[in-house]
Amino acid sequence: MFTLSFRNLLRNRIRTTITLAAIVFGVSGLVVSGGFVRDIFIQLGEALIHSQSGHAQIGQAAIFTHGSRSPERHLLEDHEALRAELLATSGVRDAMARIAFSGLLNNGRTDYAILAEGIEPERELRLGTHLRMKAGRALQPDDTFGAMIGEGVAHALQLAPGDKATLLVSTIDGAMNTLDIEIVGVFQTFSKDFDARAVRIALADAQILLDTSGVSKLVVSLDDTALTDAFVGAARARLSTQDLSVLDWRELNDFYEKTVDLYAQQFGFLKAMVLLMVCLSVINAVNMSLMERTWEFGTMRALGNKNTTVVSLIVYESTLIGLFGATFGVVAGISIALFISGIGIPMPPPPNSEMGYDAYIRLAPDIIVEAWFVGIIACVLAAILPAWRATRMSIIDALRGRE
Numbered sequence: 022m023f024t025l026s027f028r029n030l031l032r033n034r035i036r037t038t039i040t041l042a043a044i045v046f047g048v049s050g051l052v053v054s055g056g057f058v059r060d061i062f063i064q065l066g067e068a069l070i071h072s073q074s075g076h077a078q079i080g081q082a083a084i085f086t087h088g089s090r091s092p093e094r095h096l097l098e099d100h101e102a103l104r105a106e107l108l109a110t111s112g113v114r115d116a117m118a119r120i121a122f123s124g125l126l127n128n129g130r131t132d133y134a135i136l137a138e139g140i141e142p143e144r145e146l147r148l149g150t151h152l153r154m155k156a157g158r159a160l161q162p163d164d165t166f167g168a169m170i171g172e173g174v175a176h177a178l179q180l181a182p183g184d185k186a187t188l189l190v191s192t193i194d195g196a197m198n199t200l201d202i203e204i205v206g207v208f209q210t211f212s213k214d215f216d217a218r219a220v221r222i223a224l225a226d227a228q229i230l231l232d233t234s235g236v237s238k239l240v241v242s243l244d245d246t247a248l249t250d251a252f253v254g255a256a257r258a259r260l261s262t263q264d265l266s267v268l269d270w271r272e273l274n275d276f277y278e279k280t281v282d283l284y285a286q287q288f289g290f291l292k293a294m295v296l297l298m299v300c301l302s303v304i305n306a307v308n309m310s311l312m313e314r315t316w317e318f319g320t321m322r323a324l325g326n327k328n329t330t331v332v333s334l335i336v337y338e339s340t341l342i343g344l345f346g347a348t349f350g351v352v353a354g355i356s357i358a359l360f361i362s363g364i365g366i367p368m369p370p371p372p373n374s375e376m377g378y379d380a381y382i383r384l385a386p387d388i389i390v391e392a393w394f395v396g397i398i399a400c401v402l403a404a405i406l407p408a409w410r411a412t413r414m415s416i417i418d419a420l421r422g423r424e
Contacts, residue, residue, distance in 0.1 A: 029338055036306050041346045043302035047295040048350025048396040049357060054291055055388035056358050057366075058284050060381050065211070065277060066246065066270065068378075071151040072210040074273040075117070076249050079103065079256065080238030082266040084121075096120070096193075096235030103265075104239060110255075112248040117144040118236040120227050124190030126170075126220060128178040135174060137188065137220040139227020139236075148242050157182030157206030166226055168202040173217030175207040182206055188220070192232040200230045212276070246270075292391075296399045303339055303403035311335075311407055335408035336401060343400025347393045354392065358382035 070076055078085075084095040097103065100118055107116040120139040125132040142160040149159070160169045168188075170180060180186060181204065188200045202222060209216055228234060243252060249269050256267045271277055321331055365379035 040302055040306040044299055044346025044396050045350040045353055047299045048347050048392045049354035051295055051392035052354025052389055053357050053382055056382035058288050059383040059385045068151045068211040069274045070270050074270045075240035076243040077241040077253055077269050078238045079267050084237055085266050098235045100236045112244050114244050115144055115242045117141050117240045119238055119240055121237045122190055124188055127187040133178050135220045136218045139224040140221050141224050153209045155207045155209050159206055166202050167205040169206045169208050169221045171216030171219035172207055172209045180204050198230055299399035300403040303400045307404055307407040332408040336404050339400045339404030343397040347396030350396055351389055351393050358384055
């Protein structure tokens with residue numbers, strides 16, 4: 022049956038070529054567009070991980086719920102023991118202590134509300150590979166009362182590296198305290214909103230300012246982002262009795278999940294359109310073929326062949342053309358992806374960001390397999406109705422070559 026189907030496809034090579042071209046175009050489009058969307062997901066996730074959140078964060082449950090307004094009141098006092106335990110875990114590259122607090126930043130003329138963090142500069146330098154310095158330099162371990170500020174903060178207060186400013190915060194006990202700082206750098210992350218309020222100083226300076234020895238959370242950096250789910254699951258099971266919460270980077274960045282949902286819906290719509298386009302193309306080709314071969318099917322039925330044999334022949338032909346078209350489409354899509362990835366696509370800043378990036382086409386096996394199956398399934402589905410119609414015609418009318 023397959024041999025006969027293959028020979029039938031060669032009877033009208035122009036029509037077969039046009040149908041193949043439609044399938045190749047659709048499947049390769051799915052491979053390229055799906056790889057492009059996957060690259061957006063990966064690059065966005067890595068940017069958020071390596072500029073803000075890390076792969077996971079561990080802290081008191083309250084710090085991630087109602088502790089955002091006064092995070093200094095929900096601290097980890099004995100964080101070094103927890104850090105040592107984390108560093109002994111397979112796949113953990115580092116664990117950084119941070120203390121978060123809110124306050125006012127004064128430039129000598131006006132006050133500006135900020136969300137500040139006390140960080141460990143040396144460890145954060147290893148994590149923050151996607152943190153871009155717009156002016157000055159990153160905070161160093163030997164900086165005394167130095168600070169990095171987000172680009173939005175620098176613009177609002179007209180501050181630049183070398184300028185002085187004053188932090189005004191409330192200590193753990195509720196007293197007001199100030200700290201004179203020197204701006205050493207202005208940074209930019211993927212999130213414009215984060216840069217508009219962010220100030221980072223050394224952890225030791227923040228603890229002096231807040232009059233505490235605790236930290237808000239431990240930020241975990243892993244060897245590979247793919248290890249996140251396994252690490253978070255194991256950490257939650259191990260720390261469940263200590264009233265500690267473990268959140269992964271997706272939970273910490275709800276913007277990411279919303280972006281993924283948006284693009285997933287768009288890509289789903291694109292797959293539906295490709296499926297429809299391929300189906301219409303194959304239906305058209307099959308219908309034209311049936312009009313020319315009506316007498317052939319009539320002869321087959323007159324000689325005693327069952328209707329299922331006729332239907333099987335038509336479906337086999339569509340399956341073969343779908344198999345060839347989908348395979349050629351995957352090869353074409355991979356070739357296009359490799360070519361584009363060798364060059365890169367300069368992309369404008371996405372929403373809520375001022376940082377552009379170079380996009381690539383990711384060759385994801387699941388997307389390639391899915392595109393291949395879409396091409397074949399579309400052809401099979403497109404052949405069912407015309408094949409059924411071919412068996413509804415009377416044998417006499419079929420032998421006359423008319424419907």
